[in-house]
Amino acid sequence: MSLVELARYESQITADLARLTLERAGIDAVLFDSAMHGYIGVGWLMPVRLMVLDGDQDEAWAILRADGLLPPG
Numbered sequence: 001m002s003l004v005e006l007a008r009y010e011s012q013i014t015a016d017l018a019r020l021t022l023e024r025a026g027i028d029a030v031l032f033d034s035a036m037h038g039y040i041g042v043g044w045l046m047p048v049r050l051m052v053l054d055g056d057q058d059e060a061w062a063i064l065r066a067d068g069l070l071p072p073g
């Protein structure tokens with residue numbers, strides 16, 4: 001299994017909330033680019049990427065959609 005990008009967030013806080021929501025549901029998730037996001041400080045320039053295993057993608061997307069944690073777009 002490989003990691004796939006589930007969503008991109010302009011806010012580190014929202015990305016962390018989404019990650020914790022998935023982990024609470026038993027889905028492993030990891031954030032990419034969070035250090036660079038904090039360094040640059042501009043969300044649209046370097047968004048934080050939420051990654052999950054490709055086998056968990058559909059379930060993770062449904063959970064975040066139900067909780068209103070998917071970014072617009």
